[in-house]
Amino acid sequence: MTTRKRVAVLISGRGSNMKSLIEAARSEDYPAEIVLVLSNNPDAEGLSFARQEGIAVAAVNHRDYKGDREGFERAVQVVLEEHDVELVALAGFMRLLTPYLVGEWKDRMINIHPALLPSFKGLGTHERALEEGVKLHGATVHYVVPEMDDGPIICQGAVPVLDTDTPDTLAARVLSVEHQIYPRALALVASGKARIKAHKVSTPADDADLGECSLIVPR
Numbered sequence: 446m447t448t449r450k451r452v453a454v455l456i457s458g459r460g461s462n463m464k465s466l467i468e469a470a471r472s473e474d475y476p477a478e479i480v481l482v483l484s485n486n487p488d489a490e491g492l493s494f495a496r497q498e499g500i501a502v503a504a505v506n507h508r509d510y511k512g513d514r515e516g517f518e519r520a521v522q523v524v525l526e527e528h529d530v531e532l533v534a535l536a537g538f539m540r541l542l543t544p545y546l547v548g549e550w551k552d553r554m555i556n557i558h559p560a561l562l563p564s565f566k567g568l569g570t571h572e573r574a575l576e577e578g579v580k581l582h583g584a585t586v587h588y589v590v591p592e593m594d595d596g597p598i599i600c601q602g603a604v605p606v607l608d609t610d611t612p613d614t615l616a617a618r619v620l621s622v623e624h625q626i627y628p629r630a631l632a633l634v635a636s637g638k639a640r641i642k643a644h645k646v647s648t649p650a651d652d653a654d655l656g657e658c659s660l661i662v663p664r
């Protein structure tokens with residue numbers, strides 16, 4: 446692998462998805478390298494793991510930009526440019542983005558959402574899935590567009606919903622599938638195999654990788 450895409454992972458807290466991307470990118474065959482972990486929360490737990498891995502970390506505190514979302518994003522953009530970032534992976538980044546940052550990263554920014562989109566956009570996805578009585582729940586990696594939790598879907602992972610589930614047990618089962626699909630989705634995007642055509646993501650007909658990117662975890 447000669448040219449690995451330079452990726453920034455944006456987090457707000459725990460950073461377990463960030464960790465799964467960092468671990469995948471340890472392999473030299475992986476088409477992306479994590480060059481920066483940036484958080485809007487200077488105390489985000491995930492920052493210490495990234496630091497220990499020798500990855501550059503940065504905090505841009507959104508509280509310093511009260512009422513000025515775009516000002517916050519412009520400060521983030523400066524840091525991304527300083528690190529020659531080519532792709533951005535949002536991983537539990539709890540800020541609503543304005544058209545400014547989304548536009549800067551059009552088709553180069555991806556996100557993971559803990560639900561099978563287009564169902565259950567927004568917060569509280571596991572509680573709502575249980576309330577609705579759905580039998581399958583899961584996670585989605587998608588390109589970021591100006592509308593929240595929308596955009597072309599790259600990979601999805603589905604898990605069964607059990608009668609005995611609580612929001613916490615369901616969240617844990619979904620999180621485990623998140624850690625499987627996010628590294629696969631980022632690899633597809635970084636290698637250029639994921640292509641957006643008419644708002645859908647496709648790969649060349651002879652490439653089976655995208656199929657493997659989505660999975661259903663058996664009961």
Ligand code: GRF
Nearest residue numbers: 459460461462537557558559
């Ligand atoms: C994950 O469930 C992710 O799907 C959502 O926020 C959570 C972040 O968890 N966007 P972590 O920080 O990656 O552990």
